[in-house]
Amino acid sequence: MNALELNGLCKRWPGFSLEDVTLALPAGCILGLVGENGAGKTTTIKLILNMLRADGGSATVLGQDAAALDKNDVGVVLDEAGLPQGLNPGQIGRIMSGIFRNWDAACYARYLDRFELPHGKPYKAFSRGMKMKLAIAIALSHNARLLVLDEPTGGLDPVVRDEIVELFSEFTRDADRAVLISSHIVSDLEKLCDYIAFLHKGRLVLFEEKDALLERYGLLRCDASALDAIDPGAVVGRRDSAYGAEAIVRRGAAPAGLALSPVGLEELFIFMTKGAR
Amino acid sequence: MKGLLQKEFYQLWGWWLVSLGIFLAVSTLSGTSFYAVFAILMAGMLPGSMLSQDEQCRWDSYAGALPVSRAQLVAAKYLIALILIGTAWLLACVTQAIRLGLFTREWVLYVTFSLGVGLLCPSLLLPILFKFGSTKGRVAYLIGLGALFGVVAALSVSAEDGMAFLGYLQAHAALFPLVSAALFAVSWRLSVAFYQRREL
Numbered sequence: 001m002n003a004l005e006l007n008g009l010c011k012r013w014p015g016f017s018l019e020d021v022t023l024a025l026p027a028g029c030i031l032g033l034v035g036e037n038g039a040g041k042t043t044t045i046k047l048i049l050n051m052l053r054a055d056g057g058s059a060t061v062l063g064q065d066a067a068a069l070d071k072n073d074v075g076v077v078l079d080e081a082g083l084p085q086g087l088n089p090g091q092i093g094r095i096m097s098g099i100f101r102n103w104d105a106a107c108y109a110r111y112l113d114r115f116e117l118p119h120g121k122p123y124k125a126f127s128r129g130m131k132m133k134l135a136i137a138i139a140l141s142h143n144a145r146l147l148v149l150d151e152p153t154g155g156l157d158p159v160v161r162d163e164i165v166e167l168f169s170e171f172t173r174d175a176d177r178a179v180l181i182s183s184h185i186v187s188d189l190e191k192l193c194d195y196i197a198f199l200h201k202g203r204l205v206l207f208e209e210k211d212a213l214l215e216r217y218g219l220l221r222c223d224a225s226a227l228d229a230i231d232p233g234a235v236v237g238r239r240d241s242a243y244g245a246e247a248i249v250r251r252g253a254a255p256a257g258l259a260l261s262p263v264g265l266e267e268l269f270i271f272m273t274k275g276a277r
Numbered sequence: 278m279k280g281l282l283q284k285e286f287y288q289l290w291g292w293w294l295v296s297l298g299i300f301l302a303v304s305t306l307s308g309t310s311f312y313a314v315f316a317i318l319m320a321g322m323l324p325g326s327m328l329s330q331d332e333q334c335r336w337d338s339y340a341g342a343l344p345v346s347r348a349q350l351v352a353a354k355y356l357i358a359l360i361l362i363g364t365a366w367l368l369a370c371v372t373q374a375i376r377l378g379l380f381t382r383e384w385v386l387y388v389t390f391s392l393g394v395g396l397l398c399p400s401l402l403l404p405i406l407f408k409f410g411s412t413k414g415r416v417a418y419l420i421g422l423g424a425l426f427g428v429v430a431a432l433s434v435s436a437e438d439g440m441a442f443l444g445y446l447q448a449h450a451a452l453f454p455l456v457s458a459a460l461f462a463v464s465w466r467l468s469v470a471f472y473q474r475r476e477l
């Protein structure tokens with residue numbers, strides 16, 4: 001079963017449109033949504049959560065149409081955590097117990113302790129990292145089956161980020177659960193994700209299993225004239241400098257015998273974005 | 278719904294009770310009803326201020342991702358308005374009874390007028406805020422209020438007319454809270470309709 005299915009999802013505003021986003025996230029898996037600022041990641045997430053009305057296509061979440069989704073089953077972390085400034089984590093926990101049907105107060109208290117968040121300190125006095133940790137604690141404390149996370153690791157230091165990434169990974173050990181995560185920190189997604197969706201200027205440039213994606217492309221370092229001799233259709237993106245050229249190349253379309261290095265997700269993302277420009 | 282109301286209470290209940298206590302004490306000690314009416318008026322304006330705060334901290338977006346309907350989000354603001362206005366009004370009725378005497382003409386006028394005024398404020402303000410958001414909504418509200426006062430001023434051609442209108446209001450004071458209550462109900466329905474269409 002797919003935890004999430006998007007079919008031809010569209011949203012249009014003057015000056016920006018998200019067009020024809022089609023992807024599926026199987027249960028038990030993690031999908032990373034990658035894209036530059038303004039690529040449409042947050043718009044996609046808001047359409048999934050029925051916070052925006054789609055202009056076309058459909059979103060099915062946990063087998064339900066997004067418009068009729070039971071959000072008790074979805075844990076959400078938004079880019080701006082969005083919690084009331086003057087309240088403390090203890091009060092926020094009591095509010096959430098009146099909102100979520102399956103709220104687990106003991107689990108929430110454990111996460112507060114694990115993240116070293118003071119129960120009585122007002123939210124407005126928290127750092128951005130602490131605010132995100134609190135939002136993550138809420139998302140993980142009501143037995144959600146799907147986590148929808150918009151830049152959840154932004155503002156966290158590398159050690160905490162690593163811990164959080166591990167938490168999300170643990171979450172999907174139960175095969176009924178899934179995670180959709182958008183992030184600029186591509187290294188986190190590379191560690192965590194089973195699938196990658198790459199958005200660029202409102203278009204879904206690719207959606208693929210991460211391992212297959214990384215196997216399909218290779219990094220070529222050579223001089224510019226050697227790169228010019230390769231079929232342009234095989235080159236996804238290139239970077240020229242005084243010392244030579246670098247390019248991401250489709251392994252299947254590249255001439256045999258080329259020495260291609262393994263490519264990382266971050267390099268792929270940067271080259272593709274620049275190539276698309 | 279319980280969680281949404283709890284949030285409103287946590288954010289303003291303590292502060293509100295202290296303010297209310299001060300206004301009612303000043304009203305009783307100074308021998309004027311103004312501060313007591315003002316406390317009720319303020320109670321009616323607080324849900325609008327809470328909406329602005331929600332937008333500032335992005336609670337409005339976050340709440341859109343929680344298992345609560347748009348109608349419940351609107352209901353929380355109207356219910357908290359009723360609770361705040363009701364508390365202020367009941368306490369003001371008691372303090373004004375001490376000052377004016379129970380069931381005197383002045384007391385009955387006060388009781389009906391203050392309830393009507395209290396309910397009128399959120400009835401006018403909240404649909405505009407739910408439709409346009411707090412920043413544009415406040416501007417639209419002020420323009421609307423200015424236009425209303427302009428019309429009233431244009432119609433009041435003389436001081437006699439003004440006094441006659443005041444006399445008319447006094448004679449029909451009992452109707453004022455009923456009209457306000459009806460407006461409150463219409464306003465609630467409108468706000469739900471506006472907020473259902475709003476993109477978060």
